[in-house]
Amino acid sequence: MTDSALRAKRARPATALAALLLALAGAATPVHAQEHDRGAALEFATLEEKADEVVKVNLWGRSLDQAKRLLGLRKNVTASVRGFLGGLKGVYRRTYRFRGAPASEDDVRPVHESLSDDGWVPMIETADRRGPESLSVYSYYEDEELAGMTVVSSDPREVTVVKILGPVDLEALSQIGRGLGIPLMNVATTGLSPVADPPPAK
Amino acid sequence: MSRQHADSGLERNLRRLLRRTPPPVGFRARLMRRIAATAEVRSRKGIRMPPFRLPMPTRRVWAFAGLAFACTLLAVLAGLGTGPTGNPTETAEARAERELAEVLQLAGSQWLRAQQAAFDPPQEYAND
Numbered sequence: 001m002t003d004s005a006l007r008a009k010r011a012r013p014a015t016a017l018a019a020l021l022l023a024l025a026g027a028a029t030p031v032h033a034q035e036h037d038r039g040a041a042l043e044f045a046t047l048e049e050k051a052d053e054v055v056k057v058n059l060w061g062r063s064l065d066q067a068k069r070l071l072g073l074r075k076n077v078t079a080s081v082r083g084f085l086g087g088l089k090g091v092y093r094r095t096y097r098f099r100g101a102p103a104s105e106d107d108v109r110p111v112h113e114s115l116s117d118d119g120w121v122p123m124i125e126t127a128d129r130r131g132p133e134s135l136s137v138y139s140y141y142e143d144e145e146l147a148g149m150t151v152v153s154s155d156p157r158e159v160t161v162v163k164i165l166g167p168v169d170l171e172a173l174s175q176i177g178r179g180l181g182i183p184l185m186n187v188a189t190t191g192l193s194p195v196a197d198p199p200p201a202k
Numbered sequence: 203m204s205r206q207h208a209d210s211g212l213e214r215n216l217r218r219l220l221r222r223t224p225p226p227v228g229f230r231a232r233l234m235r236r237i238a239a240t241a242e243v244r245s246r247k248g249i250r251m252p253p254f255r256l257p258m259p260t261r262r263v264w265a266f267a268g269l270a271f272a273c274t275l276l277a278v279l280a281g282l283g284t285g286p287t288g289n290p291t292e293t294a295e296a297r298a299e300r301e302l303a304e305v306l307q308l309a310g311s312q313w314l315r316a317q318q319a320a321f322d323p324p325q326e327y328a329n330d
Contacts, residue, residue: 057301067298093305126319137316151312162309177310
């Protein structure tokens with residue numbers, strides 16, 4: 001056996017080990033990166049160019065873990081909300097505010113198209129007949145389980161997209177929406193009218 | 203009242219006080235005698251206490267004082283820097299927590315609105 005062949009034989013286990021480690025790292029990374037990519041795709045150039053004010057929140061990985069840990073430590077957090085928080089993989093928010101020219105339906109259309117292209121299925125779509133206000137809830141399924149939710153609300157002054165990745169407990173989300181579950185904070189919900197009570201039946 | 207009368211009154215009071223005070227005995231008496239003897243010897247020989255001198259050159263004293271001041275200043279500045287807003291990690295964590303709570307509350311309130319619009323529409327639309 002020649003020297004080069006011997007050297008190659010000796011190097012083989014090391015190479016195999018390195019390849020295994022790389023494969024393991026490669027197998028672990030895409031899942032995490034894939035989750036982030038799903039949220040990071042939340043970029044809408046048309047809206048961003050037109051908006052006077054843009055709010056972007058990206059919570060995933062370490063920052064999300066820290067936020068979940070701190071929020072879970074609060075006293076008033078219910079068990080169902082704590083369970084919901086534990087499953088979160090990514091939370092993203094985009095808010096575009098318009099002081100000058102209002103947002104039109106054409107400006108918001110790319111948001112809906114982008115979500116549909118990414119496999120998000122519209123769960124609830126509402127639109128005001130008398131005005132350009134709309135509210136849509138999209139869901140994302142993996143292995144026939146709800147693995148994400150996106151809410152798109154738009155009115156002439158504000159367009160907001162909220163994307164939640166991870167198993168979504170809709171009951172826990174309703175609790176949070178009612179101000180239960182987690183302590184009430186000063187939430188900037190400009191442009192969102194409060195949930196109105198239905199008019200009394202005639 | 204003249205000064206002489208006042209002095210004599212003061213002297214009388216002092217004498218009376220001294221009469222009441224018991225004379226020193228034992229170690230205290232020996233110590234007082236020793237001090238008095240030393241003072242008498244010094245006064246007889248004209249010995250005077252040497253003037254106060256620093257145990258090190260003045261320049262070194264100033265150097266030590268300057269160093270102590272600098273250390274104190276650094277400690278105060280470090281204390282200010284690590285105050286309530288001085289820990290960047292803690293601030294980032296708190297901010298992430300607030301943002302998470304805000305986004306979830308926003309999503310929750312919108313989810314309720316969507317539910318209400320879909321399953322419990324206002325009467326004016328329900329009749330359409």
